[in-house]
Amino acid sequence: MPGPDVVDLEVFVESGNGERAAASTSYENDYALVSGARSHSKPPSGAKLARSKFTTERKALVVFGxxxxxxxxxxxxxAYQIVQLKRNHQQLLSDYEELKNSLPTTQVFQESTCWRCDFQWELKGESCYYFSESNTTWKRSREFCERRTSDLVKIDSRDEQIFLQLRLKDIMSSPEDKFWIGLTDSRQEGQWLWVDESCLDPSFKFWARNQPDDYQPEKGGEDCVGIGQKGSSTNFNNWFDKACEVPHRLICEKAAQRRSEPWVL
Structure with missing residues (x-):
């Protein structure tokens, strides 16, 4: 039995020129069917874009996850670390309470006192000292100290005298580089008073040799006291009386500031 192509050819031959159009139409229909089948076998470009978009979204979801x-x-x-820290904190508190309760009953918490001075002041015991670099009269020296809530130094112990003498040896530039202290007999000759109105103890004094001498009393004498001795000294006696208008350096003194901190006795 002849195939479709043979039949079409026979029809074409038998029909002559008049039937060519019909044969051509049949051939074109067959070609269209084959082409359509091929076109259905390939996915359209839109499908490729949809698949690519789906793949990108899927990757993004994976990364997000x-x-x-x-x-x-x-x-x-x-959260675990926070829980551990809380546990450690509670353990430390517990250990602290246990240690505190285990102390003997004679041990109590008290305060230790630390002393401190302002900038450029030097601490000695419970007092602060300021050593000036410029010279001025005894009266202006006292005013200088008072403006700094202090006064010219009052020496009331041998330990303090030794401290000042050793300190002055380091900062004196020459033997005449002296320092005013808070002692004067300007009110009454021979009656030496400290700046706090207390009298000089006769058994407690550190006059240098041949001092006080009230040199040139006809010119007003020497009613104010300074200290200072350059070089070595074994007895630390370095007080001298001088005319109050002579410029010297000065030593201010004031109480140190208290700073309390807890400690265990």
């Missing part, structure tokens, strides 16, 4: 899981793990780890 990984990040979310990582964040959850990190939060869980932080």
């Amino acid at each position: 990984v990040l979310l899981i990582s964040a959850l793990v990190a939060l869980r780890w932080l």
Whole structure:
């Protein structure tokens, strides 16, 4: 039995020129069927774009999921650390209370006192000292100290005298580089008073040799006291009387400031 192509050819031959159009139409229909079948076998370009978009979204979801899981793990780890810190804190408190309760009953919490001075002041015991660099009269020296809530130094112990003498040896530039202290007999000759109105104890004094001498009393004498001795000294006696208008350096003194801190006795 002849195939479709043979039949079409026979029809074409038998029909002559008049039937060529019909044969051609049949051939074109067959070609269209074959082409259509081929075109259905290939996915359209739109399908490719949809598949590509689906793949990108899927990757993004995977990355987001990984990040979310990582964040959850990190939060869980932080929560665990916080719990551990709380436990350690509670343990430290418990240990502290146990140690405190185990102390003997004679041991109590008291305060230790630390002393401090302002900038450029030097601490000795419970007092602060200021050593000036410029020279001025005894009266202006006292005013200088008073403006700094202090006064010219009052020496009331041998330990303080030794401290000042040793300190002055380091900062004196020459033997005549002296310092005013808070002692004067300007009110009454021979009656030496400290700046706090207390009298000089006769058994407690550190006059240098041949001092006080009230040199040139006809010119007003020497009613104010300074100290200072350059070089070595074994007895630390370095007080001298001088005319109050002679310029010298000065030593201010004031009480040190208290700073309390707890300690265990």
